[in-house]
Amino acid sequence: xxxxxxxxxxxxxxxxxxxxxxxxxxxxxxxxxxxxxxxxxxxxxxxxxxxxxxxxxxxxxxxxxxxxxxxxxxxxxxxxxxxxxxxxxxxxxxxxxxxxxxxxxxxxxxxxxxxxxxxxxxxxxxxxxxxxxxxxxxxxxxxxxxxxxxxxxxxxxxxxxxxxxxxxxxxxxxxxxxxxxxxxxxxxxxxxxxxxxxxxxxxxxxxxxxxxxxxxxxxxxxxxxxxxxxxxxxxxxxxxxxxxxxxxxxxxxxxxxxxxxxxxxxxxxxxxxxxxxxxxxxxxxxxxxxxxxxxxxxxxxxxxxxxxxxxxxxxxxxxxxxxxxxxxxxxxxxxxxxxxxxxxxxxxxxxxxxxxxxxxxxxxxxxxxxxxxxxxxxxxxxxxxxxxxxxxxxxxxx
Numbered sequence: 001x002x003x004x005x006x007x008x009x010x011x012x013x014x015x016x017x018x019x020x021x022x023x024x025x026x027x028x029x030x031x032x033x034x035x036x037x038x039x040x041x042x043x044x045x046x047x048x049x050x051x052x053x054x055x056x057x058x059x060x061x062x063x064x065x066x067x068x069x070x071x072x073x074x075x076x077x078x079x080x081x082x083x084x085x086x087x088x089x090x091x092x093x094x095x096x097x098x099x100x101x102x103x104x105x106x107x108x109x110x111x112x113x114x115x116x117x118x119x120x121x122x123x124x125x126x127x128x129x130x131x132x133x134x135x136x137x138x139x140x141x142x143x144x145x146x147x148x149x150x151x152x153x154x155x156x157x158x159x160x161x162x163x164x165x166x167x168x169x170x171x172x173x174x175x176x177x178x179x180x181x182x183x184x185x186x187x188x189x190x191x192x193x194x195x196x197x198x199x200x201x202x203x204x205x206x207x208x209x210x211x212x213x214x215x216x217x218x219x220x221x222x223x224x225x226x227x228x229x230x231x232x233x234x235x236x237x238x239x240x241x242x243x244x245x246x247x248x249x250x251x252x253x254x255x256x257x258x259x260x261x262x263x264x265x266x267x268x269x270x271x272x273x274x275x276x277x278x279x280x281x282x283x284x285x286x287x288x289x290x291x292x293x294x295x296x297x298x299x300x301x302x303x304x305x306x307x308x309x310x311x312x313x314x315x316x317x318x319x320x321x322x323x324x325x326x327x328x329x330x331x332x333x334x335x336x337x338x339x340x341x342x343x344x345x346x347x348x349x350x351x352x353x354x355x356x357x358x359x360x361x362x363x364x365x366x367x368x369x370x371x372x373x374x375x376x377x378x379x380x381x382x383x384x385x386x387x388x389x390x391x392x393x394x395x396x397x398x
Contacts, residue, residue, distance in 0.1 A: 002180070003236045003276040003284065004227065004267055005194065007143070007166060008243035010048075011073040011109050012040055013348035015369060019379050024386045030340060035369065037083050044087050047247035052090040054246075054257060058264050059099045066264045067099045067275045070243070071143050071166075074107030074127045075346060077134065088134065095135040101277035102131050104139035104162065110345040111145060111309060113153060114296075115323040119345070124160070140164065141278040145347050147196065147240070147299040148306065151185045151292065158191035164282040166240065168299045169195030173291060180234025182282065183291035192282045193291045196240040196299060200226060205241040209254040220259055224266035231272055235285045240299070301356065309350040314377040319350055321384055325391065332394055340387060344380075352376035 017032040058066045072091065080088035094100045106112055107123040107130070124142075131137055142157045143166035157165050169179030179195040203223065207213045215222070230237055242249065250256040267273050276284065300308040309315055322344050329341040352368040353376045370376040 001272050001274060002230055002234055003274050003281055005236050005238045005276055005278055005281050006068040007103070007238070007240045007278065008068065008070050010070055010076055010243045012043065012076045012079055013109065013346045014075055014343050016349065016379060016383060019382045021382055024382060025389050028386060028390055030383045036079060040079050040083050043244060043248050044084050047244050048087045049090060050257060051243060051246040052094060054260055056094055058261065059097045062264055062268065064099055065268060065275060067277050069101040069103060069277050071103040071105050073105060073109040074130050075109055077130055092134060095137065101279055102135050102137050102139060103166065103278065104128055104142045106145055108342050108346045109145050109348070111148065111319070111347050112345055113144065115319065116326055119326060141166065141282070148296060150294060150296050154185040154191055154193065155188055158188055162191060164192050164194055164278055166194050166278065167196070168297055168304055169198060170297055170304060173293050177289065178234050180230050180237050181288040182236065182285050183289055184287040186290045186292050189287060192287050194238050194278055194281060195291065196238050200237060201239050201241050204239070205245045205249070208250045208256055218259065220262040220266040223263065227267055228270045228273065236281050308354055309347055312353070312355050314353045314373065315350045318353065318377060318380050325388065328391055334394060337391065337394065344384065349380050
């Protein structure tokens, strides 16, 4: 009986204010609150509230047979707390149905695993506490920022007690095998890998409104037929995507909400199929082999590697400089300084510095509020210089 596992990423970074060199030493507030509120309000109106309403209705209609999972970053939860408690309440209402699982991740949606295991664990612990506080759940499945993954990360997460980890299902690692089974990292059966079926996921997330696509328009019956073809050659179809797919990336005018509203019925009408959360999936199915990934992978861009955040010298320079401050910042025990530093580890700041072109370049431009990657770098480094200056003053006792 194949299962459909829906997972949605929900994240909004704290965007940085325009910060020129003349503000260094004078302005220690780095966030652009007006932009944060503007974007959160827009996405709440177009995606979060209508999508959550649709999900709640589907769970009610299908009497618990429709299940989903979310990974909400700590950064977006903080913004819900501060600016849109109604959105947070709508997620809490979903949690109370018992049909929604919340996953574990880094609090600030950071690449901290690559630079500091101590900070990585701090952010996971803080995120777990936030999820427990708001949704009364203890996450058992982990998803790293942007599905960044390799064998080493899987083993490290396994050592923390997690039983499952979300990652991209890459053809060159799978070979002839299907992503529609569970796997485990080499030599470690204690944690199961849930591999994203990127083709079916991207049909919804990226191709749904593309009129040049030879499968446009994508109807629920057509998509359900593709899913049902997995019967006999798969046990779980992992459909992983940004939640903003619904209403923000794929506008309501495209019919994306109608598609979502009718999809569960179309899939469940084939009696062999069901919906399960990630924790239910790893309890139900055995791993069918090893998923051996040495190089770091992700779900970003055409390369599905780390080049979206670490593809040029600007990004490396900024990333290395912020993590060089870690020990000194934490030595101060100053909550405000530690908070300002941690927010600067958010991966989006480095994503804005990406200098890729062609199709991926367009995607980066869509998400960035800077005119160029160089503007993003200069702005970030000015802020970092102010943080370093503030730290020096703090340590000198002045």
